[in-house]
Amino acid sequence: MSVREAGRVSRVVVTPVAFRDPPLLNVVGVHQPYVLRTIVQVHTDEGLVGLGETYADQAHVERLEAVAAALPGADVFDLHALRRIVGETLGAATGGAGASFGGMLEVSSAVDTVVSPFEVALLDLQGRATGRPVSDLLGGAVRDRVPFSAYLFYKWAGHPGHEEDAWGEGRTPEQLVEQARRMISEYGFTAVKLKGGVYEPRHEFETVEALAAAFPEHALRIDPNGAWTVETSIKAADRLSGLLEYLEDPTPGIPGMAEVSRHTDLPLATNMCVISFEHLKPAVAADAVQVVLSDHHLWGGLRRSALLGGICETFGMGLSMHSNSHLGVSLAAMTHLAAATPNLTYACDTHYPWKTEEVVKPGALEFSGGSVAVPKGPGLGVELDEDALAALHEQYLTCGQRAREDTAYMASIVPGFTPNTSRW
Amino acid sequence: MSVREAGRVSRVVVTPVAFRDPPLLNVVGVHQPYVLRTIVQVHTDEGLVGLGETYADQAHVERLEAVAAALPGADVFDLHALRRIVGETLGAATGGAGASFGGMLEVSSAVDTVVSPFEVALLDLQGRATGRPVSDLLGGAVRDRVPFSAYLFYKWAGHPGHEEDAWGEGRTPEQLVEQARRMISEYGFTAVKLKGGVYEPRHEFETVEALAAAFPEHALRIDPNGAWTVETSIKAADRLSGLLEYLEDPTPGIPGMAEVSRHTDLPLATNMCVISFEHLKPAVAADAVQVVLSDHHLWGGLRRSALLGGICETFGMGLSMHSNSHLGVSLAAMTHLAAATPNLTYACDTHYPWKTEEVVKPGALEFSGGSVAVPKGPGLGVELDEDALAALHEQYLTCGQRAREDTAYMASIVPGFTPNTSRW
DSSP states (O other): OOOOOOOBEEEEEEEEEEEEOOOBEETTEEOOSEEEEEEEEEEETTSOEEEEEEEOOHHHHHHHHHHHHHOTTOBTTOHHHHHHHHHHHHTTOOOOGGGGGTTSOOOSOSHHHHHHHHHHHHHHHHHHHHTOBHHHHTTOOSOSEEEBOEEEEOBOSSOTTSOOOTTOOBOSHHHHHHHHHHHHHHHOOSEEEEEOSSSOHHHHHHHHHHHHHHOTTSEEEEEOTTOSOHHHHHHHHHHHTTTEEEEEOSSSSHHHHHHHHHTOSSOEEESSSOOSGGGHHHHHHHTOOSEEEEOTTTTTSHHHHHHHHHHHHHTTOEEEEOOOSOOHHHHHHHHHHHHTOTTOOSOBOOOGGGOOOOSBOTTSSOEETTEEEOOOSSBTOOOBOHHHHHHHHHHHHHHOOOSOOHHHHHHHHSTTOOOOTTOO | OOOOOOOBEEEEEEEEEEEEOOOBEETTEEOOSEEEEEEEEEEETTSOEEEEEEEOOHHHHHHHHHHHHHOTTOBTTOHHHHHHHHHHHHTTOOOOGGGGGTTSOOOSOSHHHHHHHHHHHHHHHHHHHHTOBHHHHTTOOSOSEEEBOEEEEOBOSSOTTSOOOTTOOBOSHHHHHHHHHHHHHHHOOSEEEEEOSSSOHHHHHHHHHHHHHHOTTSEEEEEOTTOSOHHHHHHHHHHHTTTEEEEEOSSSSHHHHHHHHHTOSSOEEESSSOOSGGGHHHHHHHTOOSEEEEOTTTTTSHHHHHHHHHHHHHTTOEEEEOOOSOOHHHHHHHHHHHHTOTTOOSOBOOOGGGOOOOSBOTTSSOEETTEEEOOOSSBTOOOBOHHHHHHHHHHHHHHOOOSOOHHHHHHHHSTTOOOOTTOO
């Protein structure tokens, strides 16, 4: 393994890309034809390049560009300085990061989401310089492989006006069982998550029951993204408690989740009411959730996500991992983080099977038995395919999307559609 | 800066040492003639040596020796493996670490205290290999200098049977003002802490008032180590609230501290009722303390202390730093940790001025203006003086002490003495 100087940041390249995505349904609408992501390349004066990946709605890309201009000269080990630079660069304009999440989430500051890809890139650089995998820089891998979960979606057969995609329609319990069967067969997943919040609750309960009957050995979860009332959530917990390992975000908000929690022993998980450090104190005080889904894109990078892990351990909460649609740079970062987080005992979410395009060279990250082996090479362990990056950037330029807008896209197809939040 | 392979642990040397200490008074008795510490040297197969420092009561040294025998082969970057090795080595015998603290504290597991010096040594090794100061490995120094606090003690003029020490008697408010004046003159401290719990409260209040009158620009604190009842603590808070930046451990236990807290706006600090991660949840729930004193010796090393810092920030508590009597290896570790902890905004405690013997080569750590410059060289930035180490180890062998026993030593001089805990 070669060991060398990391150097200082000399240049940062921010590249928005777009990759094709099936019409996956959720509480706020439906996935658009393309997922927007940004690939960040941080160069140093010692000739190294570190990689990061994040969201790519227009406002976010503009913030990334501003930080990219301010970062040259920074020490790749000085992560606190990165945070300071981001704060100073964003200045007062730190609000409104919610667009990255399709309208589902709102965080009060953009600092954590803007820091994240640069922090990952600096850790990648530290690893490349010291000859160490990123997991070593986070305290060492406690597992050689990181288990992920199958992530099922209700879906249309294809985007309107386009031909049917390879997965076909996913509407009935039988179709979702078939979707799960194919995903498990190809990836080996031992846990299965169903994205709900799309149909009336009874239909989604029946889907869970069909999945449980078909896969009695698999750990099951459903996440309706807050589509249900407290009353419906309590009924769901009663009906499904023997089938689920946790129930994710049945209803919106800390008070609502706390009320559901008081009525069930089924662990409640969240990626909606606790998505920032400021939410932890009120959530703990209310005993609103028993499992927090980490997400390094949202929580400010890998070290801040490790902090979240330590907080969950200290306050007696479980830890799982959330996913948005992502490419291989993020999958590598998620894998290193999960490997180095001892109390991350649930299989992590990933949208990976839905993806048909990629920016990293193949071979570094392969699924087997539902898990990914932690790369043992320096840094994240992935390399960009420059041709693929250029092609997906070109696709970004021509696709016409500049933000994630699940609701507007759905309303363009189903006139009058509004999100299902607390609908049932 | 040279950059090289760190290698794997090849050999660990555990050396208990003893250094002279004045008769400093506290709630459980008086400091013995010698402070016992252990210096840990972790060697790697690449020829590097990393340093750590910890307590040295007999039971603790035996645990350190057991871990030292189990550690060879470990990767210096695998801090999670260190924790696993310590847990496995201690097995069921993890309780009763309290003796290290003179009878004042009790923690339910020895794992954190045993991990600590090895973790510091591994971080020192990581820094030596990568050419980076330990503060960089903790996310980067956010300050170039770390402010420390003067630490005043009531004291006898000398140990019974020995001649008067250089500081003389410290009993009256006037004598403590003089002690502070000398310490401030020599070190430049801008904060002053008085160790109380020795005399009846009115005498200690008057000492604080005399210090406030003599040093109106200095930040003041008093720490009676739980010598007072809740009622007395509330009176103390009323009387001293305009003079103190915080009141440390006026009364024992989370419920007592919470009761005091409900009656005052003066921040309450602790190094007694919150000294382990398991204490954080109940302390937060009770709003028992507003400032937690970190201590990497007690909390499991530098990274676990950084976690504590993140928890304090997340849950709206302030962060300061505790000290036991220590040598230069610990001072270096404390300085790097404090430099890399953004929300450590209080001056750190240190017993450093009371010390007349040392094991590290001079020059790396100098006080100026009450603060210590963060070493910029690789690792901790301190080197052992092998002759001094040998001499202080010889002193350990001959001094006759094998544990910290403030109460027994006091009782040997003042027959019938028992600790002052909740006495007044």
